[in-house]
Amino acid sequence: EAEVAQSPRYKITEKSQAVAFWCDPISGHATLYWYRQILGQGPELLVQFQDESVVDDSQLPKDRFSAERLKGVDSTLKIQPAELGDSAMYLCASSQNRRGKGETQYFGPGTRLLVL
């Protein structure tokens, strides 16, 4: 069964350092999402890609966060510099882009980030 891949699974860093997360969506899925989930809360969208283009980055803290999907396949999310409040689970999801009806998003295992 096809799955969304993410790495690393865990990351511990000190504040002011740079961190990067990688995501490989399900093969053939044109739409890719990055969500952030704080413990005890539901995921919140950071950025949405359609192929290599950003569709929605309205909730992405652009002073420190950046995301790219250069070839429209895998994606990288970067934080520089990391702050204590960035400690969370970072989830990647992908969907087929059927349009019209509600489109199911499939999530990867996540990257748990701890900023010290």
Place this chain on the structure above:
Amino acid sequence: EDQVTQSPEALRLQEGESSSLNCSYTVSGLRGLFWYRQDPGKGPEFLFTLYSAGEEKEKERLKATLTKKESFLHITAPKPEDSATYLCAVQAESSYKLIFGSGTRLLVRP
């Protein structure tokens, strides 16, 4: 503003004790309502998609229903392995992003 509220926040059941989880939503045009299961330290696992009021879907001991204002996830004769956080999310017609509730943490005791 599109919003999802889940209740209760936490639920403890004895094995075999059936119950329901609630998801209330407000959205400017519903494209779909989604239920996910999330185990500790893992990503959400897709369970169901519901598109319109009156729709129902079932999978093993789980049954999801949808009205114009809320959705229920019914758990029949739960087992300890059903223990997890259950997340509800809506997708508005204006966007494909998912708007999640805070989840219901379910614990099923043997």
